[in-house]
Amino acid sequence: METPATLDSLLRDLRARLEAAGIEAPGLEARMLLGAATGLDTAQLIAHGTDPATPEQAARADTLCQRRCAGEPMAHILGRRSFWTLDLGVSPACLIPRPETELLVEQALLAIDTLATDTPWVLDLGTGPGTIILALKSERPRIRAFASDRSHAALQQAQTNARDLGLPVGLWQGDWLDALTPTAGLDIITCNPPYIDPDDPHLTRGDLRFEPRSALAADAHGLADLYRVIDTARPHLNRGGWLLLEHGFDQGPAVRDRLQQAGYRAIRTLRDPAGHERTTLGMH
Ligand SMILES: C[S@@+](CC[C@H](N)C(=O)[O-])C[C@H]1O[C@@H](n2cnc3c(N)ncnc32)[C@H](O)[C@@H]1O
Numbered sequence: 001m002e003t004p005a006t007l008d009s010l011l012r013d014l015r016a017r018l019e020a021a022g023i024e025a026p027g028l029e030a031r032m033l034l035g036a037a038t039g040l041d042t043a044q045l046i047a048h049g050t051d052p053a054t055p056e057q058a059a060r061a062d063t064l065c066q067r068r069c070a071g072e073p074m075a076h077i078l079g080r081r082s083f084w085t086l087d088l089g090v091s092p093a094c095l096i097p098r099p100e101t102e103l104l105v106e107q108a109l110l111a112i113d114t115l116a117t118d119t120p121w122v123l124d125l126g127t128g129p130g131t132i133i134l135a136l137k138s139e140r141p142r143i144r145a146f147a148s149d150r151s152h153a154a155l156q157q158a159q160t161n162a163r164d165l166g167l168p169v170g171l172w173q174g175d176w177l178d179a180l181t182p183t184a185g186l187d188i189i190t191c192n193p194p195y196i197d198p199d200d201p202h203l204t205r206g207d208l209r210f211e212p213r214s215a216l217a218a219d220a221h222g223l224a225d226l227y228r229v230i231d232t233a234r235p236h237l238n239r240g241g242w243l244l245l246e247h248g249f250d251q252g253p254a255v256r257d258r259l260q261q262a263g264y265r266a267i268r269t270l271r272d273p274a275g276h277e278r279t280t281l282g283m284h
Pocket residue numbers: 094095096097098101125126127128129130131132148149150151154174175176192193194195214215216225
């Protein structure tokens with residue numbers, strides 16, 4: 001009779017398959033997939049490594065591994081992604097939160113702390129699964145947090161995350177700022193819009209293949225949505241309020257020029273940990 005696989009041998013098998021498929025961190029991902037297949041965390045997988053795996057656990061691990069080897073993002077397979085200090089639910093309907101967006105969160109927190117009010121009005125445009133606004137609300141619970149997106153499915157995910165994390169955020173569906181009357185009243189507007197050139201070959205590689213094109217690509221070499229937000233946001237801001245934008249590594253000069261043309265002051269760009277210009281802000 002065949003000896004049943006142990007959790008350890010299953011882990012080794014998953015790791016070897018992921019490595020053969022060219023996955024960058026096969027050991028880590030093998031543990032994550034086995035964890036998802038068994039419901040055990042890393043410490044439990046170590047403690048129970050010599051236990052036999054049940055046929056159901058082995059079958060679930062096999063299916064998850066097949067999906068990953070076919071290139072599906074880990075965040076979609078697990079349905080979750082860590083961002084800032086939060087564990088966010090994600091789906092194929094929204095962008096998978098990226099570590100570089102934490103720079104925008106850091107800068108928005110600094111901007112919030114410079115305001116005269118400690119209950120500022122904060123709006124996140126194109127919120128996806130609530131990435132930026134939930135991080136801000138978790139750090140500064142007194143902000144009046146609002147967020148919108150054009151995608152109904154993305155907003156549903158944002159709503160689920162806000163509820164699960166116990167972070168109240170007002171959400172609505174809309175095309176950038178179109179639904180709002182431009183009367184000053186907001187203190188901070190954050191936005192990580194689609195900014196990839198539609199002809200960029202990266203759109204056909206890696207995780208990007210599985211994410212909605214409407215969350216990634218914008219006309220005018222990726223600048224169309226950035227320009228639209230810059231051109232329409234200022235009348236919504238209180239004097240001394242800030243617009244913070246994430247953009248592509250080579251879009252800093254264009255974003256700064258446009259902010260200047262639109263009348264913003266104190267314009268500056270910050271670099272992400274990889275050294276790329278990534279977040280630009282301007283004050284009304
Ligand atoms: C790059 S994703 C950012 C998601 C999330 N804020 C983050 O930082 O991870 C861009 C988001 O903008 C939304 N979006 C695209 N066009 C939009 C529009 N015209 N009006 C409002 N939201 C839009 C997309 O649905 C997507 O959720």
